[in-house]
Amino acid sequence: MPENVSSRRYRHGEPCWADVQTRDVEAGKDFYRAVFGWRFQDMPTPDGRSYAQAYLDDDLVAVVAPQNPHQESLDSEARWNIYFAADDARAVAEETPYAGGAVQFGPEDVADTGVMVFVDPPGGGTTGVWQAGTHTGTARYNQPGALSWAELLTPEPQAAVAFFQQLFGHEVTEYPQDDGGTYTRLMVDEAEVAGIVATDGAASWQIYFGVSDVADTVRKALAAGAEVLVAPEAEDEETPGATATLKDPQGGVFSLLEV
Incomplete structure (x- = not known):
């Protein structure tokens, strides 16, 4: 169900935020403005560059940020990051090795906005962890133009599920798939909040943004220079609402979910 969440803090273990790191922030702004209708406010970074806060009306929903120097040196492609809310990001970082993962970055205080950590689950799939300060996360969830779902594609799904359960205490629901595998959904207080599914390729997070019309949004994205990786698909039991990946x-890489 569409939800406005600006008035509450996200629960421990809920996906709460997404941002994209890109080589050209201005070009990124142009693209996502055309696709989602976001407006932007530029903010300075300590190294003299800037990142762009993305808004729907007055609600902050995402950030378009410059790549870090290491990513730039590798000529890396842009990457969407997902963040899970944490009551104590430092405690999550300390527990990560015992859960079979590795701390990639942090913990780091981001002024008064919060504490950030990046961790790698077993099998890969770098995951952000966010302890809220003044910034609690996306002000809209499961609405057009806002973060609506996230799922980890990983070659080690069972180990990844155990990792998130140990760090965040997730309960799970499991859905058998036609190929004999299982689609697992992580749960917080009986609500399904994210998915984990097996892949033969490298691990990565698939991040979904809500849209009112998937086909129309795909047309806008193509006109703005996108590539379609997965054409619009009708809803199924595991993923309600039409979807596409661009x-x-x-x-x-990001996905669309009709809400």
Whole structure:
């Protein structure tokens, strides 16, 4: 169900935020403005560059940020990141090795906005962890133009499920798939909040943004320079609502979910 969440804090273990790191912030702004109708406010970074806060009306829903120097040196493609809310990000970082993962970055205080950590589950799939300060997360969820779902594609799904259960205490529901595999959904207080599914390729997060019309949004994205990776598909038991997966002109992969 569409939800406005600006008045509450996200629960421990809920996906709460998404941002994209890209080589060209201005080009990223142009693309996502055309696709989702976001407006932007530029904010300075300590190294003299800037990132762009993305808004729907007055609600902050995402950020388009410059790549870090390491990503730039590798000429990396743009990447969408997902963040899970944490009551104590430092405690999550300390527990990560015992859960079979690795801390990639942090913990780091981001001024008064919160504490950030990036962790790698077993099998891969870098995951952000966010302890809220003044910034609690996306002000809209499961609405057009806002974060609506996230699922980890991983070659080690069972280990990844155990990892998130140990860090966040997730309960799970499991859905058998036609190929004999299982689609697992992580749960917080009996609500399904994210998915984990097996893949033969490298691990990655698939991040979904809500739209009112998938086919129309795909047309807008194509006109703005996107590549269609998965054409619009009708809803099924595991993923209600039509979906599609796109790559932005700088390589950032994201999905659409009709809400």
